[in-house]
Amino acid sequence: MRFFKDLYLYRELLKTSVKKDIGGKYKHSFFGILWSFINPLLQIAVYAIIFPLIIRNNIPNYTVFMVCGLIPWNFFSTTISRSTWVIVDNGNIVKKVYFPRAILPFSLVLSETINFLISSIIMLTFTLAYGMGVSKYILFYPILIIVQDVLMIGLSFIFSAITVYMRDIQHFIGVILQLLMYATPVVYSVETIPENFRWILKWNPMTYIIEGYRNILYNQTMPNMKMIGIIFLIGLAVSFIGYFIFQKLQKRFAEEL
Amino acid sequence: MKKENDDAIIVDHVYKTFNVYLDKANSFKEKLLFWKRNRRETREVLKDINLKIKKGETVALIGINGSGKSTLLKLMTKIIYPNKGKIITNGKLTSLLELGAGFHPDFSGRENIYFNASIFGLTKKEIDKRLDDIIEFSELGDYIDNPVRTYSSGMYMRLAFAVAINVDADILLVDEVLAVGDQHFQDKCIAKMKELKKEGKTIVFVTHSMHLAEGFCDRGIWIEKGKVRMDGKSKEVTKKYLAEMA
Numbered sequence: 328m329r330f331f332k333d334l335y336l337y338r339e340l341l342k343t344s345v346k347k348d349i350g351g352k353y354k355h356s357f358f359g360i361l362w363s364f365i366n367p368l369l370q371i372a373v374y375a376i377i378f379p380l381i382i383r384n385n386i387p388n389y390t391v392f393m394v395c396g397l398i399p400w401n402f403f404s405t406t407i408s409r410s411t412w413v414i415v416d417n418g419n420i421v422k423k424v425y426f427p428r429a430i431l432p433f434s435l436v437l438s439e440t441i442n443f444l445i446s447s448i449i450m451l452t453f454t455l456a457y458g459m460g461v462s463k464y465i466l467f468y469p470i471l472i473i474v475q476d477v478l479m480i481g482l483s484f485i486f487s488a489i490t491v492y493m494r495d496i497q498h499f500i501g502v503i504l505q506l507l508m509y510a511t512p513v514v515y516s517v518e519t520i521p522e523n524f525r526w527i528l529k530w531n532p533m534t535y536i537i538e539g540y541r542n543i544l545y546n547q548t549m550p551n552m553k554m555i556g557i558i559f560l561i562g563l564a565v566s567f568i569g570y571f572i573f574q575k576l577q578k579r580f581a582e583e584l
Numbered sequence: 585m586k587k588e589n590d591d592a593i594i595v596d597h598v599y600k601t602f603n604v605y606l607d608k609a610n611s612f613k614e615k616l617l618f619w620k621r622n623r624r625e626t627r628e629v630l631k632d633i634n635l636k637i638k639k640g641e642t643v644a645l646i647g648i649n650g651s652g653k654s655t656l657l658k659l660m661t662k663i664i665y666p667n668k669g670k671i672i673t674n675g676k677l678t679s680l681l682e683l684g685a686g687f688h689p690d691f692s693g694r695e696n697i698y699f700n701a702s703i704f705g706l707t708k709k710e711i712d713k714r715l716d717d718i719i720e721f722s723e724l725g726d727y728i729d730n731p732v733r734t735y736s737s738g739m740y741m742r743l744a745f746a747v748a749i750n751v752d753a754d755i756l757l758v759d760e761v762l763a764v765g766d767q768h769f770q771d772k773c774i775a776k777m778k779e780l781k782k783e784g785k786t787i788v789f790v791t792h793s794m795h796l797a798e799g800f801c802d803r804g805i806w807i808e809k810g811k812v813r814m815d816g817k818s819k820e821v822t823k824k825y826l827a828e829m830a
Contacts, residue, residue, distance in 0.1 A: 339702040339711070347688055347699060423682040424703050425662045578665040581658070582602065 330570060333427035340426060341434050348438040363445050367398060371449075378514050386516055388545075394453045395545045396513040396537050402443040403475065403533060404504045410435055410483035411490045411497040418584040428577045429570065432483035436476055443472070454544055462547035471539045471550065474559045478532065481565030488576040491583050511537055532558045591674065592755050592786040593660055595635040598669035600655055601628045629655045631810045633669070639754075642787040644797035644818055646825055647807040653790045656807065657681065657757050660788065675754030675786070678704055682759075683744030689733035693724055693743055696732050700747045714750045721776070722746035723769075742769060749776055755786045774800065794822045 334341065374397065375390045386392050413435045414421060414428065421428060447468075454461065490496045511533045512520075520528065528534045535558055539550035604625045629652045637643055645653040658664050659671055661679040687696050697718055701711045719728050722743045732740065749756075756777070777800070781787060791797050797804055797818050804821030806814040814821050 337702070337705050339698070339707045340705070342708075343699045343702045347691070351688060351690060420703060422663065424679065425677070426703050426705065581663045 330427075330429055333429065334433070337427060337430055341430055341437070344430070344434040345438040345441065348434070349441060360445075363442060364449065367401060367446055367449055370401075371397065374514060382515055382519065384515065384519055388457050388459070391453045391457050391459065392516070392541070392545055393514050395450055395541045396511075398443070398446050398450050399475070399537055399540045400508060400511065400513045400533070401446075402439060403479065403536075404508065405442075406436055406439040406479050407482055407486065408497070408500055408504055409439070410479075411486045411500050413483070413487045414491050414580060415494070415584065422581045422584055428580060429484065429573055432487045432573070433480060435487075436480050436483055439479075440472060440476055450540075450544055459545070459547070462543070464543045464547060464549060467539070467543055467550055467552075471536060471543070471555065474555055474562060475536050477559060477566055478536075478562035481562060481567075481569035484566070484569030484573040488573045488580075491580055492576065507531070507533065513537060532561060590638055591636050591672075592639045592641070593635070593637040593674075593788070594670075594672040595633050595637075595656070595660075596670040596672070598630055598633045598656075598659065598666045598671060599628070600630040600652075600659060600664070600666050601626045603627075629810050630659075630666075633810075633812060635805065635812070635815075637786060637788065639674075639786055640784040641803055642781050642801040643789065643803045643805060644801035644822075645788065645790045645805050645807060646792070646794070646797055646822065647813070648829075651807045652810045653807050654681075654759055657759055657788065657790055660757055673755060676705075676752075677755040677757065678748055678751040678753035679757040680745065680748045680759065681757065683741055683748060687732050687740070687744070690731055692731055693722075693728040693735070694719075696743070697747055700744065701751065704748070704751045704753075706751060710752075714752070718743075718746045718750045721750065721772075738766065738769075745769075745773060749773070749780075753785070755788070756780060757788050759790045760792065794826060798822050 371390070371394055374393055378393065379389055410432055413431045417431055420426075421431075451461065486496060486500060510527050510531055512528060517525065517528055517534070517538070535551055535554040539555055542548045542550045604627050633656065645656065647653050655664070657679070658681065659666055660673060661677065661681065662671075662673075663679075663681075688699060691699070694715075697715065698708075698711055701714070701718075706714075722728070722739075722745075724739060724743060727735070727739065732743070735743070758777075774796075777787065781800075787801075789797070789801060801818045804814075804816065804818035804825075805812060806821050806825055814824060
């Protein structure tokens with residue numbers, strides 16, 4: 328496929344733009360890369376205090392439970408919301424130089440994946456601090472990341488291209504992501520949800536991905552590989568369709584920006 | 585088969601129209617509420633352009649402002665696409681349309697060389713090989729390790745030009761960028777382009793300087809109102825053009 332050839336030819340661009348994204352973010356800040364930890368830790372602190380108060384649960388080590396859902400969720404939500412801007416933000420190069428535009432959303436997903444790997448340290452720190460240790464199921468961790476990445480690449484293709492033509496897609500996406508967070512077992516467990524609402528979780532692919540991470544790190548059991556496999560196939564389909572849409576829309580990027 | 589290989593750029597029945605929004609509804613709300621507001625004019629910029637540019641040719645595109653020269657150049661780089669017709673290019677292509685695209689102000693000149701050259705599709709190895717040439721050509725010396733935001737506009741331009749010209753492409757598309765920079769640097773750029781010409785690179789050049797068009801290019805193409813008005817030896821084309829403009 329054309330896309331992979333482009334990726335190979337422009338591998339240096341991919342590498343430098345990932346480097347630029349990660350390095351440029353903290354260039355002017357006092358705490359630098361530490362913000363990658365400070366932000367989620369503050370969020371964790373707030374959630375760990377508030378949610379046990381408002382939702383009664385008998386989940387042991389709730390903080391660890393929540394952390395193992397929240398960090399992967401943030402990975403998803405940050406990537407998708409940033410993807411809406413990725414073409415518009417790079418308007419100055421899109422308008423001036425030819426290069427395969429699909430590199431931009433792809434490199435965003437890649438750099439957010441690296442950020443996620445860095446913040447995975449937080450999850451591991453929590454499981455270790457609570458004396459839960461690390462299980463052999465950690466071997467499935469890369470598989471989950473790949474499945475999530477494939478899904479996100481497809482969605483990023485679609486959202487980044489549409490935003491060029493309709494700028495307020497980003498607000499829609501912001502609202503939808505917020506709703507979706509509560510339709511995904513991030514801060515609660517599936518069991519606490521009444522039977523007649525569970526179909527929402529059942530049809531939400533993020534449920535299985537978040538539960539997958541949680542199974543590996545918190546429950547220390549095998550993730551539901553059948554569902555993960557199905558989501559991988561869905562992700563592939565979304566990526567194909569997304570790339571097709573992206574290629575259709577990218578022809579007029581330079582004129583619309 | 586042989587014939588196709590001789591051509592660096594083939595422009596085949598190309599039409600390009602732009603939608604000019606007089607009052608653009610950019611958001612969904614505006615699109616819903618003011619659906620009538622989306623008044624737009626279509627402007628036909630290029631009408632049925634047919635060109636064949638051979639390998640190793642140096643071509644000057646001349647014409648008054650708004651005649652469609654720059655649009656034609658942008659079509660050749662694939663930044664924009666034609667509405668009708670086809671453009672085929674053979675060989676690695678670099679464009680000196682607008683310089684310094686993708687420079688990150690907080691990174692050093694050296695780091696930005698890597699960013700900028702990678703946009704042109706160079707790999708790390710290829711950039712490493714050219715790094716010294718680029719730094720030397722830019723005449724930035726020790727400043728190369730300072731952040732680009734501390735550069736003067738002249739230094740910025742020099743660095744950008746140095747990268748673009750050292751990409752080692754087969755086809756070079758140049759848009760009126762030489763107007764910036766001091767006399768010394770301009771001369772240097774022209775000298776470099778002459779060198780590239782000697783190496784057999786294809787160069788397409790948008791310019792308002794008839795002196796350059798005549799002196800540097802073999803062939804002149806005069807674009808008027810989106811059509812090819814005249815195509816021939818650069819001397820003859822510029823002569824006719826100047827006669828008409830006077």
